[in-house]
Amino acid sequence: MKILVFLVLLGLHSAAAVIHSMKHIFTVSSQVPNFPEYVVVAMVDDVQIDHYDSNTRRVVPKQDWMNRVTEDDPQHWERHTARCLDDHQLFKGYIETLKNRFNQTGDVHIFQWMVGCEWDDETGDVNGFRQVGYDGEDFLSWDVKTNTWIAPKQQAVIIKNSWNNDKERLAFLKHTITQVCPGYLQKYVNYGKSSLMRTELPSVSLLQKTLSSPVSCFATGFYPDRAEIFWRKDGEELHENVELGEILPNHDGSFQMSVDLNLSSVTPEDWRRYECVFHLSGVKDDIITKLDKTAIQTNWGKTGFPLGAVIGGVVVLLLLVVGITGFFLWKKNKKGKDGFQPANTSDASSSSPSSSSVGVQNTT
Structure with a gap:
């Protein structure tokens, strides 16, 4: 079966680069041996800043300078850990829905969700993106300019139509990507500027x-x-x-x-x-x-x-490759009424996934 592995090489923007980025990558897997069922990774300028998986059940910082986040928000890590626990159940429902939609049973399957934003520190311009992938292939993507979902696969059309008809949700998604996400990105860049902006010659x-x-x-x-x-x-x-x-x-x-x-x-x-x-x-x-x-x-x-x-x-x-095998470029959204069926738990049925679990409030 085809699985797209998103290999994260820890690249950075140099001092001259003015386009900064933040990504949150969510991966839920089915029957992948020796790998956590659910993994969440946050990255700033392609540098991993924190990590969560369903084995450790904790969001932990991956850069020393990310510990500064508790200066402004003492409950940051506890709150985001709780959110990851909730989102895990919702994602499990999503992958089961897609297995049914593709008429699949058993075997290894990967559902991926990526959400993020870019910020130009000279012009102040911002951009945003969301992508959903299933088993290593594009499934859904979101266009920030038109504020609409695009479905490259026939099996995604029903979900795309449902999400595009929810105008209130679309407005919320655009606000979080163009307003909330850049705010967190600017804060994180400020925390890590001495590391993110350095250059070393070979x-x-x-x-x-x-x-x-x-x-x-x-x-x-x-x-x-x-x-x-x-x-x-x-x-x-x-x-x-x-x-x-x-x-x-x-x-x-x-x-x-x-x-x-x-x-x-x-x-x-x-x-x-x-x-x-x-x-x-x-x-x-x-x-x-x-x-x-x-x-x-x-x-x-x-x-x-x-x-x-x-x-x-x-x-x-x-x-x-071994350590980051689950981080696959993709994303997810919303409740069972969107076309996905949440897992059979009370928490999943009342919540939608949020990248707040890794540092951004409700940006999914």
């Missing part, structure tokens, strides 16, 4: 496994992950004979990335025409590394290929 090395291997330009230790690296020749960026790697996390929270250059058709005399360029968002000056044979580190020479740093990043990535 060390850049030229690496080569064998004499016939491509030369890799390897940058490690940079922060945030909004960066690019590329080869250029005579000042022009190259798109042929190059292979760009993914940005990977290091064990200390920084990042690494590399780009390979195939030199099989390049004469030694032309090497001086090539250079590697690393650019970090928010930093004016690029790091430029000339292609110099004497500067290349190899695993057949004295310096040795620094496999430890690369392997370390891969290990951290695998750990992130």
Whole structure:
């Protein structure tokens, strides 16, 4: 069965970036072994700020600076934990409704709900979004401009029509996304500005496994992950004979990335025409590394290929996959009259899910 895994790499906006974002990701699963039935994650500028799951049954901060929230709201964590407990039951009803709508029984199923907002700290402009997914595919989405739900699947049309006919609820959703959510986002950004706005430049090395291997330009230790690296020749960026790697996390929270250059058709005399360029968002000056044979580190020479740093990043990535497997880009809404049937509990029948459980009052 198809499951879309939303891998959360802990990226941040740099000091120059003015668009901040907050997301709340809700995941309820059916028959997924060794994984909590219900998981809630909140993120600011793509950094996880808190976490809840149905095993621990507690909302806990994931950044030290998020502990400051109790300065303004002493009952913040207790209240949000209680809300998550209630929403869990409602989500269980939603996934059962969708299993019936798709004529499914048993097997592994994932229901996902994502809700959030963006705020431009220069212009003050705000934007909002809601998405629902089921088993790794789009099921419903909300358009903030038209304040309407969109159904990409036939099975979602009944629910879409029901939600779009509830004008009072639509007005409430738009208010919370365009007014309430940005207010919390601004507060959280202020709490964590020293961390969210920092930049760290990397060390850049030229690496080569064998004499016939491509030369890799390897940058490690940079922060945030909004960066690019590329080869250029005579000042022009190259798109042929190059292979760009993914940005990977290091064990200390920084990042690494590399780009390979195939030199099989390049004469030694032309090497001086090539250079590697690393650019970090928010930093004016690029790091430029000339292609110099004497500067290349190899695993057949004295310096040795620094496999430890690369392997370390891969290990951290695998750990992130395991730890965040349930956070899948999606969302949910409202009561049984919306087309979903809540679980057979008194709490679920009287409440609608709310991202207040992770820091935003009623933004779902």
